[in-house]
Amino acid sequence: MTTGATARPGSGIRIQAVDIRFGDFAAVSGADLDIRAGEFVCLLGPSGCGKSTLLNAVAGFVPPAAGQVLVDDTPVGGPDVSRGVVFQSGEALFPWLTVRQNVMFGPRMRGVPKAGQAELAERYLAMVGLAHSADKMPGELSGGMRQRVQLARVLANEPSLVLMDEPFGALDAQTRQVMQVELDRIWRASGKTIVFVTHDIGEALLLADRVVTMTAGPAARIKEIYPVDLPRPRDLTDPACARLYRDLRDDIGAEVARTLRAQGLDDGHMPGTGGPDGG
Numbered sequence: 035m036t037t038g039a040t041a042r043p044g045s046g047i048r049i050q051a052v053d054i055r056f057g058d059f060a061a062v063s064g065a066d067l068d069i070r071a072g073e074f075v076c077l078l079g080p081s082g083c084g085k086s087t088l089l090n091a092v093a094g095f096v097p098p099a100a101g102q103v104l105v106d107d108t109p110v111g112g113p114d115v116s117r118g119v120v121f122q123s124g125e126a127l128f129p130w131l132t133v134r135q136n137v138m139f140g141p142r143m144r145g146v147p148k149a150g151q152a153e154l155a156e157r158y159l160a161m162v163g164l165a166h167s168a169d170k171m172p173g174e175l176s177g178g179m180r181q182r183v184q185l186a187r188v189l190a191n192e193p194s195l196v197l198m199d200e201p202f203g204a205l206d207a208q209t210r211q212v213m214q215v216e217l218d219r220i221w222r223a224s225g226k227t228i229v230f231v232t233h234d235i236g237e238a239l240l241l242a243d244r245v246v247t248m249t250a251g252p253a254a255r256i257k258e259i260y261p262v263d264l265p266r267p268r269d270l271t272d273p274a275c276a277r278l279y280r281d282l283r284d285d286i287g288a289e290v291a292r293t294l295r296a297q298g299l300d301d302g303h304m305p306g307t308g309g310p311d312g313g
């Protein structure tokens with residue numbers, strides 16, 4: 035899968051019996067998941083279930099109240115550049131630095147000599163298709179371009195895994211499609227492990243080796259794991275893909291319906307609950 039383009043290969047992740055609390059609120063409870071080195075895993079689930087919270091635990095932003103997250107058998111104790119995070123908003127870029135300087139920033143902080151910084155910026159800007167925009171300011175870029183720069187900036191830190199929290203959520207449908215194709219290519223070229231949070235079933239099916247669903251919170255846990263053993267690039271209209279799409283839609287629909295029932299709201303029209311959609 036990898037071309038060996040980077041020094042550091044992807045890491046394996048073990049999420050073991052992880053509980054995450056915010057005060058008295060149990061956001062995640064007993065989450066267990068193993069992710070292989072170099073794997074692309076999408077986390078999918080109803081809004082507010084705990085996808086970002088679990089991703090943040092892998093990033094080291096949120097400490098588990100119980101259980102542990104291991105990356106290459108080492109417990110995660112806090113944030114680290116070896117675990118790169120791409121957020122939804124391209125606003126995470128430094129607006130006063132050029133694209134190239136944004137990408138060189140991490141290596142500079144890590145003490146990489148100037149020539150090495152420039153080389154990393156060149157390599158990763160080329161990988162995300164933005165070599166020609168290196169001297170632009172972030173404000174001169176489109177939303178999709180800003181997300182590519184974010185990805186290049188993370189990759190320039192040579193992380194062993196990349197954590198992406200709805201990175202294309204703010205993009206228009208067409209740009210999103212282009213970015214999905216690009217990310218598939220970049221992932222294959224980089225050999226990184228990617229954990230990707232999304233609401234979008236189609237996006238998950240286009241990108242993931244495995245799609246992991248979560249139950250509705252509170253106390254969300256891993257619900258089901260769906261291997262996507264289909265050749266890439268994928269076609270959502272392919273019958274096998276369409277079947278998986280329906281399974282995932284029903285899985286998520288059942289969780290949304292459960293939440294609505296718990297709130298005393300009508301769930302008769304949700305897929306997976308015997309609604310008109312056939313569930």
Ligand SMILES: Nc1ncnc2c1ncn2[C@@H]1O[C@H](COP(=O)(O)OP(=O)(O)OP(=O)(O)O)[C@@H](O)[C@H]1O
Binds near residue numbers: 086251
């Ligand atoms: N810092 C925090 N303090 C208190 N509660 C939090 C905090 N962060 C998240 N939560 C709660 O934890 C639960 C899970 O939130 P999280 O953002 O992980 O969900 P999500 O599945 O990523 O949602 P979405 O898909 O809507 O982005 C929610 O009930 C949320 O309100």
